[in-house]
Every structure is written in C-alpha cells, then in structure tokens.
Amino acid sequence: MQIKGAVALVTGANRGIGRAYVAALLEAGAAKVYAAARNPAAVADFAAAHPGKVEAIKLDITDHAEIAAAAAKCRDVSLLINNAGINRQAGFVAAGDLASARAEMETNYFGPLAMCRAFAPVLKANGGGAIVNMLSILARVNLPMYGSLCASKAAALSMTQGVRGELAPQGTLVVAIMPGACDTEMEPNFPPPKLAPAEAARAALAGVESGSEEVYPGDMAAGIHQGLAADAKAIEKDLAKYLPQ
C-alpha cells in the first residue's frame, strides 16, 4: 500500500507519536488525515494549517458511541492508525488495586479492537487498505516495572495477529509496530537514548509501504527482537531486574 493518496485516521493525534504520524502522513503525500483526539481543539492547529487535508474529529477510543460515529463519518479511510495508548507505570503485585491494569486493557486492547471491528467494513469498501496497531517491544516480553502495560500490549499483539487472519481475505494489511522507549510525555523518566516520535512514525509508514507485518523501530526494539530470537529466557531475566518503584 502507498501512503501517497491514502486517507488515514490517527487516534491520539494531539500529541506524542500521534502528532508525528499526522506530520509523517502529510510529508508522504496522504490525501487526507482525520486527526482524532479526545479534545479535538488540541489538533485544531493542524487542521488550520492544512485546510481540506487534515480534519479534526472527537474520538475517545473507549467510547463505543464515538467509535461508531467516527466509522459512520469517515467512510473514505484506507489506513487506520491505532496509536492512542496509556501507560500507568504499574506493577502487577505492587499496584494498590486492579484499576491501572483494567484501564490499560480498556485503552490499549479493547479500544484498538473496537476500532478494528468498526473500520473493517470501511477498509473493505475502500479496497482493503491497512491497519497499523501501535504496540511496543514490551508486547513481546514483560518489564515488571510496567507489568500491566506489557500485558495489555501482549493482548493487543495477539489481537493484531487474529485480526490479520480475519481480514486477509478482504486484502487488509495489519501491521504491528513495536518500538522501544520513545521521547514523549509517556516515558518522561525513562533514561535516554529514546527514539524520536518522527522516526517511529516514519518507520511505521515505511513498514506499511513495504507490506511488513511487524516493524521494530529503533535500536532498542531491534536489539530486544534479536535477543528474543536468540535466547528469550535471557531477555526475560534481564528485564526482570527492573522492578516497580
């Protein structure tokens, strides 16, 4: 699939990697970008700078009525980018209760799943297109300091594989993006080096264009990916040293 001429919808487009996705899509020649945000005023600058090309829409991915309204309105989407996510930075046992684990599953698993379900017929009507699910290298191995975040991303990786199988007959490419730490508000205390949001977004779009099913942007993700292939237990034990604060 080519980005040039595509009509994309990006969730969580107001900041971090979501903003970088909108910029990268425009740079690569997308015909139109729906910049979806819980607060659409936060993407009004993009819409004003690119009239007719960027349209702000209100979308909380945990709100099923808003998802249905977005799918009904954005009938021309050929590239869905499930970018929105949260990290409560919580351990499994150290957390006071299950609230963070449940919230991460709602936003990082059920939200993108509901988006895939709502937009599958739209993508089919537009020739197949592609879905980009913004996961994390932590979908592949648990980091105890962010234990429940990892579980939600692992669930989303399994969902990505299943949706890929279900949508293959309609020609939809389903891509898992699994970066390491990126330089956004999500990881303010994580030590550098961190991947620039623009690099993560560009790597994801290059993956779509090359038909890749898994993309590991940046050195951290690529290193862990290789390490898992060589000795998964060693990587698990290495990450197990990082415990909840």
Ligand SMILES: NC(=O)c1ccc[n+]([C@@H]2O[C@H](COP(=O)([O-])OP(=O)(O)OC[C@H]3O[C@@H](n4cnc5c(N)ncnc54)[C@H](OP(=O)(O)O)[C@@H]3O)[C@@H](O)[C@H]2O)c1
């Ligand atoms: N930063 C990293 O190190 C890193 C590494 C690997 C993967 N990722 C993934 O990359 C994606 C983007 O993360 P980021 O680093 O750009 O984080 P960020 O700067 O914290 O931005 C998160 C975005 O998600 C939106 N969001 C959260 N809950 C939402 C909901 N229920 N409905 C709609 N939007 C919602 C936020 O909107 P509000 O402004 O309204 O809160 C914000 O736009 C996430 O899926 C994240 O897990 C990030």
